[in-house]
Structures are given as C-alpha cells and as structure tokens.
Amino acid sequence: MSKRVCIVGAGPSGLVAAKSLLHDAPRGTFDVTVFDSQSRIGGLWPADKADNAGLVHPRMVANQSKHTVQFSDLTWPQDSPQLPRAWQVGEYLARYRDKYLSGAKLRLGTRVEKAEPLVSPQLGWRVQTHSNKGETKEEMFDYLLIASGYFGRPALPPVASDDAQIPVIHSSQYRDLPSLLGKTGGQGTKILVVGGQMSGVEIAGTIASHLSSVVNSPGRSGHISLDAAKLVHSIYQRNLGTDQEIFSSAVAINGDDTDSPPYLAVSDYYMDFVRSGLITVSRGRLAALSDHAATLAQPNGMIKDVAAVVLATGFEASSSLSFLPASVQKTLALDPSDLNNTVALGFHGTYHPDIPNLGFVGFYRSPYWGVMEMQARFLTAMWTAGGPASPSIPVTIRDALAKDDSIERTLRLRTDSRASQFPMGDYAWLMQEFASALGLTRSAPPPDMPMDILTPARYVSASATKDQLAEAHHSLEQTEAVARAGLTNGRFVARAVFRSLLGEWKLDRRISSRLPSHPSGHFRGTARFLLREGTGDGREATFYPTVAAGQDPGWEYMYVEEGDFEADNGLTFRATRRYVWRYDEEKDKLSVWFARTDDPKRADYLFHEVEFVAPAAGQGDDSGGWEANAGHLCIEDFYDVQYLFNFKAVNLSDWSLGYTVKGPKKDYTIEGRYSR
Known part of the structure; x- marks a missing residue:
C-alpha cells in the first residue's frame, strides 16, 4: 500500500x-x-x-x-x-x-x-x-x-508602521516609481533603501535604473575564521580588480574590514550609480522615521528630505x-x-x-x-x-x-x-x-566536453530514464558551449563593456584633417552614459524581430557628449553630440545609433554594430585590451571605426575610439580617449 x-x-x-x-x-x-x-x-x-x-x-x-x-x-x-x-x-x-x-x-x-x-x-x-x-x-x-x-514573509523592523507620513514598503513589494511615490504629494527628493545585502543592492540598483530612465528617456556555511575571511576578501578583490575605492570611499573594503566575514551582493549597475552619486551609501541602523526624515543609530545620524522608504530587510x-x-x-x-x-x-x-x-x-x-x-x-x-x-x-x-x-x-x-x-x-x-x-x-x-564544470546535470538520479539522461546531456552541452565561447571567442565581452560604461567619462579627442574644409583641432570634455529602459526607435523588424514583436528590449544608454573644441587655427567653440548605445542579449551585440536631430533623446537609425576581435590563443585581454571594429557608409563617405577597451578585472578602466573617414569630400582621422 x-x-x-x-x-x-x-x-x-x-x-x-x-x-x-x-x-x-x-x-x-x-x-x-x-x-x-x-x-x-x-x-x-x-x-x-x-x-x-x-x-x-x-x-x-x-x-x-x-x-x-x-x-x-x-x-x-x-x-x-x-x-x-x-x-x-x-x-x-x-x-x-x-x-x-x-x-x-x-x-x-x-x-x-x-x-x-x-x-x-x-x-x-x-x-x-x-x-x-x-x-x-x-x-x-x-x-x-x-x-x-x-x-x-517580509521581515519588517519596528520603525515600519501603517501611519507613516511617507510610503514605507518592503523590497518585495516594489514594482515601479509611480506606485512607490503615489502618497508623497511631491514631497521629499530621496528614496531610502534600508539594508545592504543581496536585496538591498539589487533594489537600490533597480530603483536607480528607473530614476535614470525617467530622466533620460524620450517622452516620460557556517563559521568564517579570520584566515578564511582574509582569503575570501582577497579572492573578491582580485576578481573584481579593486577594493571598491574607485567607486566611493563609502563602499571601500580595506583595513579591519578584511578581518570580518565577507558579504556578497550582485548588481549590474549599483556601483556605478554609487560613483555617479545617484545612490549614496550611508552606514548605520535605521532607528525611527518621522515626517520626511530617517534617524540612524550605530552610528547616530539623520537623513532628511526622504520621499519614500524601501525596506530591503529580508524575510x-x-x-x-x-x-x-x-x-x-x-x-x-x-x-x-x-x-x-x-x-x-x-x-x-x-x-x-x-x-x-x-x-x-x-x-x-x-x-x-x-x-x-x-x-x-x-x-x-x-x-x-x-x-x-x-x-x-x-x-x-x-x-x-x-x-x-x-x-x-x-x-x-x-x-x-x-x-x-x-x-x-x-x-x-x-x-x-x-x-x-x-x-x-x-x-x-563527456569525451567531447572536457571541462569539469559543476552543475546539477552532473548528478543525475541512478534511476534516470533515457529521456532524463538526454536532458542532462543537453544541459551539459549548453553549459560547455557557453564556457567555451567565453574562453575562446569573447562571448559576453560586449555585455561586460555595456555594463561598465554607465556614468561619466573624461573625453580627450584629437581630430586631424587633410582637407582645409574640415578644421583640425582638439576636443576636451565629458561623455555621459545615461541608463534608461530600452526603446523601439529605429529597430526594424528585419534586424530586430523580437523587439519589433513587442518583446522586452532591455536597457540602453543615452550618450551625451559635451565640451570645448579648439581648432588649430585658434577658433574655440562649445560642442555637443548624442548617440544611443544598445546591447542585444540574444545576439550578444553592442550597437551605436544616431540620435534624431528634432528629438535628441530618441534614436534615429543604426550607426554601426561593434564587432569584437577575439585575442590570439593564450593572450586574453592582458595582452593590451579588447579590440573591436565597425564600419559605416554615409552616402559616399566610409567611416572605419576602431575601439580598444581596457579592463581591470571586471571593470572597464579606460577605452579609446578612433575613426578614419574617407570619401569625395572627407579625409580625416579622429582619436579619442575615455577615462574615469
């Protein structure tokens, strides 16, 4: 029975x-x-x-x-x-x-x-x-x-109450900015996220992404010993390439911090939003909420002008x-x-x-x-x-x-x-x-998949059927193919570049023209990559069928370049230009689009797709960065585009962009360097 x-x-x-x-x-x-x-x-x-x-x-x-x-x-x-x-x-x-x-x-x-x-x-x-x-x-x-x-169920600290004068929600309830801020009546300019572990970092990055999108979119195991702590901290620092000081002193890991058990959180954009100032990190424990202010303990302090509170305090x-x-x-x-x-x-x-x-x-x-x-x-x-x-x-x-x-x-x-x-x-x-x-x-x-990768598919039940064994084998094939592509042909480098572009860069560019009709000179200024939800502008169904069919276009950047151009003849003037940068996850492609002249927040048409050049076997990006190229024919003028992206571990440290433009009426080169 x-x-x-x-x-x-x-x-x-x-x-x-x-x-x-x-x-x-x-x-x-x-x-x-x-x-x-x-x-x-x-x-x-x-x-x-x-x-x-x-x-x-x-x-x-x-x-x-x-x-x-x-x-x-x-x-x-x-x-x-x-x-x-x-x-x-x-x-x-x-x-x-x-x-x-x-x-x-x-x-x-x-x-x-x-x-x-x-x-x-x-x-x-x-x-x-x-x-x-x-x-x-x-x-x-x-x-x-x-x-x-x-x-x-959500774990809520006693400071959260139904009669709070500002919205107070748990991170699991957050969906969008309008539903979060609906009760504020326009008061307060800060959104307070309480908690700094997984959900805190995730939700802060998400809210910052939504804020950035609103502004820049068109229209609207147990015990951890001291030695183990130091070891894991060193692994994190080596793999991340930094102690996080480059983003903000508030998130730096140094000194006695490496003696404490390490904590890990995951977010694509959190750290660069910290660097840009859209996210501000405050250390302390939330003690009370009053009107539009939050009182902190351990250490004592206060955060004023709070519009809403999101409690990323776990479950x-x-x-x-x-x-x-x-x-x-x-x-x-x-x-x-x-x-x-x-x-x-x-x-x-x-x-x-x-x-x-x-x-x-x-x-x-x-x-x-x-x-x-x-x-x-x-x-x-x-x-x-x-x-x-x-x-x-x-x-x-x-x-x-x-x-x-x-x-x-x-x-x-x-x-x-x-x-x-x-x-x-x-x-x-x-x-x-x-x-x-x-x-x-x-x-x-399997013999044709030599990498010893640990996934659930390596532990198939002893009573597995042929169909179950086939599913496991297919799963291992997928994992092997992804790992091999990442190691041999630079898959996901485009995504790594896209993730790491967020924020402001210092731009230094030299223009050398061989025709008197186009002046040579020097441009100095800034380039800002402003994150927003992806738009469908310019994406024809032929090349982007999933987006054209209404599927999620992901995220994109509004690229805004501003600075002063000083011509070799002494003429100086203010200059600006805009593009839209996009990453297509399905194609693993980074692309650059012209902005419309009548509405510069909207994409017009494709400038070029960035083609990454896989380094020779055994070199990796330590040999001098990841090279990429592209081309664009503008009527009769051809733009030959060259990129070089330099990483320090997972973060883009600096990069360069050069054009060689040739045509009946154009003959010049542009060499630009971007640094933090």
Missing part, C-alpha cells in the same frame, strides 16, 4: 520533492499530495510577465545563471538568457510540472492550517487545510514534507512553520529571531532524528536548485527504506547520519559572531555530501 505524503508548498522545493518521491522510488511507493496557498505553482517565482501578485518582480533578473537555477533532468531552452528573468523561471517550473508531476495531486489555492502528529510522530500526521473557496478538510498522511520556503521563515504544534516547533529549536538558522535540522537541512517522518526541502538561505534536488532524493531514499532507524536503510545513508553534526553546528552558529552570510553556501561540498550518502557518482564530463 502506498505511503501518503503531504508536501506543503508548490515552489521549486515542493515540485522537486514531489518529482523525486514519484520517480526515484519504486512506482507506487508514495502517494503524493502538494498543497499551496497560491492558486498557481512557483512559490516566489511569478507565473508570467504580468504576475505582480508575488514577492518577486516578474522582470527581476536572477542572480544565478540558468546553469545553476535548474534541475538535473530538464534543460533550459537554447535561446533563454544566461541570467533569466523571474517570469522565465516561472515558465521553467511550469514545464517541469508538466513533464514530471502528472502523478501528483496538486491542491492549489489551499492553505495548510494545522499539522499534528498522531499520538507519536511515527504514526503519521493529521493535516487540516482551508481552500480559497472556503472548504475546510482534514486528512491523514504518513509523512509530512515542508517545502513552504525560507522566505515566509523571516518562522511563518512557514506556523501550522506545526508548539511541541514540534520546540523539538526543531525554532528561533524566529534568527533569520539564517531558524530551525535546527539534521543532515544539511533535511530532517530531525526525533521526528523521522517529517522532512524539509529548500529550507535554507541559498537557493541552489541542485541542493534542493539532492535533499529531495535523500528524503525519498530514507523514507523508502522505512526511516533512519530501519535495518534496511542503505549503508551509505547510515554512515552519513552517524557522522552528521548539522544540528550542533546550527545551534553554535546562532551565537557565533563570525557566522557566514550563507551558512549553507558551500554548494560543491553539499552536492558531494549528498552524493556520497546516496551512493551516487558524479558523472564524468
């Missing part, structure tokens, strides 16, 4: 748990029912572009690549972006459900109100549910699996366990105040030995999907054998449980001043720990 399993949550964790119970155990071993209070699957991830009801903005870009945000046996579409948007993750999950979960009972729009152990936990669970239609039901299950998410997980009785919560050592280690669980966040028929998947602050999948397989294997105390449990699992100290480590970390940002952040180690316990061998790279 099948064992009944209640899964709470239909996000990635709940879906992969259901799939594992149905496919990694002998057919009929488990009868699976998945409950979710939402009327759709996906959890945090929106179902489509228009799904604004959840905790994640549909257009938010994932901070991990699709090669990590995936399961072992379902590859992403070939043309999907490397860093997918949230709605695309939702579509991936819908495909996963359709492919693997036909045998599960999905009870969407149904909240689990209460789950109580029967006499003793070994005898099962009484689960009470309440649907959106008002139906209350009580059912019995043999096992309870919690996949309701570590991000239960708390205890609400995801509110349906459990107090006795079970006590056994799990529930601590709502500890956002990193809310519960103390055995074997890397999967179960508690005192409640063997209660399991967890994805209940931790590092959403690596491969680990979720391994957690689901571990619980499936343990429950299939009858539980951790069963004599038929595999030896590899018994040995792993005997050595496990996950609960003790979790409790120690609660008082550890050197606890890491992500206590379960060692992805490679966790994957191998689970693989060893499951007796699962990491697959070797």
Whole structure:
C-alpha cells in the first residue's frame, strides 16, 4: 500500500520533492499530495510577465545563471538568457510540472492550517487545510514534507508602521516609481533603501535604473575564521580588480574590514550609480522615521528630505512553520529571531532524528536548485527504506547520519559572531555530501566536453530514464558551449563593456584633417552614459524581430557628449553630440545609433554594430585590451571605426575610439580617449 505524503508548498522545493518521491522510488511507493496557498505553482517565482501578485518582480533578473537555477533532468531552452528573468523561471517550473508531476495531486489555492502528529510522530500526521473557496478538510498522511520556503514573509523592523507620513514598503513589494511615490504629494527628493545585502543592492540598483530612465528617456556555511575571511576578501578583490575605492570611499573594503566575514551582493549597475552619486551609501541602523526624515543609530545620524522608504530587510521563515504544534516547533529549536538558522535540522537541512517522518526541502538561505534536488532524493531514499532507524536503510545513508553534526553546528552558529552570510553556501561540498550518502557518482564530463564544470546535470538520479539522461546531456552541452565561447571567442565581452560604461567619462579627442574644409583641432570634455529602459526607435523588424514583436528590449544608454573644441587655427567653440548605445542579449551585440536631430533623446537609425576581435590563443585581454571594429557608409563617405577597451578585472578602466573617414569630400582621422 502506498505511503501518503503531504508536501506543503508548490515552489521549486515542493515540485522537486514531489518529482523525486514519484520517480526515484519504486512506482507506487508514495502517494503524493502538494498543497499551496497560491492558486498557481512557483512559490516566489511569478507565473508570467504580468504576475505582480508575488514577492518577486516578474522582470527581476536572477542572480544565478540558468546553469545553476535548474534541475538535473530538464534543460533550459537554447535561446533563454544566461541570467533569466523571474517570469522565465516561472515558465521553467511550469514545464517541469508538466513533464514530471502528472502523478501528483496538486491542491492549489489551499492553505495548510494545522499539522499534528498522531499520538507519536511515527504514526503519521493529521493535516487540516482551508481552500480559497472556503472548504475546510482534514486528512491523514504518513509523512509530512515542508517545502513552504525560507522566505515566509517580509521581515519588517519596528520603525515600519501603517501611519507613516511617507510610503514605507518592503523590497518585495516594489514594482515601479509611480506606485512607490503615489502618497508623497511631491514631497521629499530621496528614496531610502534600508539594508545592504543581496536585496538591498539589487533594489537600490533597480530603483536607480528607473530614476535614470525617467530622466533620460524620450517622452516620460557556517563559521568564517579570520584566515578564511582574509582569503575570501582577497579572492573578491582580485576578481573584481579593486577594493571598491574607485567607486566611493563609502563602499571601500580595506583595513579591519578584511578581518570580518565577507558579504556578497550582485548588481549590474549599483556601483556605478554609487560613483555617479545617484545612490549614496550611508552606514548605520535605521532607528525611527518621522515626517520626511530617517534617524540612524550605530552610528547616530539623520537623513532628511526622504520621499519614500524601501525596506530591503529580508524575510523571516518562522511563518512557514506556523501550522506545526508548539511541541514540534520546540523539538526543531525554532528561533524566529534568527533569520539564517531558524530551525535546527539534521543532515544539511533535511530532517530531525526525533521526528523521522517529517522532512524539509529548500529550507535554507541559498537557493541552489541542485541542493534542493539532492535533499529531495535523500528524503525519498530514507523514507523508502522505512526511516533512519530501519535495518534496511542503505549503508551509505547510515554512515552519513552517524557522522552528521548539522544540528550542533546550527545551534553554535546562532551565537557565533563570525557566522557566514550563507551558512549553507558551500554548494560543491553539499552536492558531494549528498552524493556520497546516496551512493551516487558524479558523472564524468563527456569525451567531447572536457571541462569539469559543476552543475546539477552532473548528478543525475541512478534511476534516470533515457529521456532524463538526454536532458542532462543537453544541459551539459549548453553549459560547455557557453564556457567555451567565453574562453575562446569573447562571448559576453560586449555585455561586460555595456555594463561598465554607465556614468561619466573624461573625453580627450584629437581630430586631424587633410582637407582645409574640415578644421583640425582638439576636443576636451565629458561623455555621459545615461541608463534608461530600452526603446523601439529605429529597430526594424528585419534586424530586430523580437523587439519589433513587442518583446522586452532591455536597457540602453543615452550618450551625451559635451565640451570645448579648439581648432588649430585658434577658433574655440562649445560642442555637443548624442548617440544611443544598445546591447542585444540574444545576439550578444553592442550597437551605436544616431540620435534624431528634432528629438535628441530618441534614436534615429543604426550607426554601426561593434564587432569584437577575439585575442590570439593564450593572450586574453592582458595582452593590451579588447579590440573591436565597425564600419559605416554615409552616402559616399566610409567611416572605419576602431575601439580598444581596457579592463581591470571586471571593470572597464579606460577605452579609446578612433575613426578614419574617407570619401569625395572627407579625409580625416579622429582619436579619442575615455577615462574615469
């Protein structure tokens, strides 16, 4: 007779748990029912572009690549972006459900109100549910699996109140500037973002992007030792090429900072908005809000003229366990105040030995999907054998449980001043720990794919079908192709250049003409790259079918050049010019467009596409920067364009742009150098 399993949550964790119970155990071993209070699957991830009801903005870009945000046996579409948007993750999950979960009972729009152990936990669970239609039901299950998410609800500091005189929202609620500022009545000029970790940096960068777009658009694992901290700080500094001082002294990492546990945040544009001044960094803890001012503590201070507040203060997980009785919560050592280690669980966040028929998947602050999948397989294997105390449990699992100290480590970390940002952040180690316990061998790279890249597709289930193996192989092919292209032909250099152009540059340009009709001289001034949401101007359907069809054009820059031109004959005058710079992610192309003369904020027609020249084998950009070229025929005059982009690690340090123009009436060269 099948064992009944209640899964709470239909996000990635709940879906992969259901799939594992149905496919990694002998057919009929488990009868699976998945409950979710939402009327759709996906959890945090929106179902489509228009799904604004959840905790994640549909257009938010994932901070991990699709090669990590995936399961072992379902590859992403070939043309999907490397860093997918949230709605695309939702579509991936819908495909996963359709492919693997036909045998599960999905009870969407149904909240689990209460789950109580029967006499003793070994005898099962009484689960009470309440649907959106008002139906209350009580059912019995043999096992309870919690996949309701570590991000239960926004964690709000006591300064946030409903009677605040300015808008105060959590970062998960932010969608656009009008909805944020609607209550301000035009008062205040600053938007205060509280929090400096992942969501704080992400939301500050997003809001700054929206502000820039409005102005410039046309029309409208545990303990971190001192040595480990210094080592990781040095790795970050080496890979980033800077201690961040080049952006602002407020974000510099130096001196005693390198002794502290390192914290990582991801954003394309945050640091350059800090450099430009659109984002100002203030260190301190928000203590109170009054009128249009924020009072800071640790250290003391005040920020005035605040128009709105966005609380990037994370989430708390205890609400995801509110349906459990107090006795079970006590056994799990529930601590709502500890956002990193809310519960103390055995074997890397999967179960508690005192409640063997209660399991967890994805209940931790590092959403690596491969680990979720391994957690689901571990619980499936343990429950299939009858539980951790069963004599038929595999030896590899018994040995792993005997050595496990996950609960003790979790409790120690609660008082550890050197606890890491992500206590379960060692992805490679966790994957191998689970693989060893499951007796699962990491697959070797195929002969035609020699790079030893770690992805979930390297850990296919031992019971995988031919179709699942084919999905994994296709996934590895994608990952290998992307890595090879990046190493050999400069893929994504265009994106790296585009990202790093934001802000203001000092421009020094020499014009040398061989015809008296065009004066030679020197231009000195500035060039500003002003970020805004992409526009459709000039994009013909022939060359840009996706944009012409109404798909998201991404972001673009309004390029504004201003300065003084001093001719060799002594004549001096003020000069300005404008272009629109764009990056096409699907084509991995950087392009420059002429601005319209009647409306200089709008693009007119294509000037040129930038073609990057891959360096010779073994050289890389250390040999003198990334070269690129382009060409443009303007009636009878041909513009031969040459670029040289110099990087320091991931940041563009300086670059040059030169033209050679030849035609019946033109014969001159332009050599310009851009520096910060």
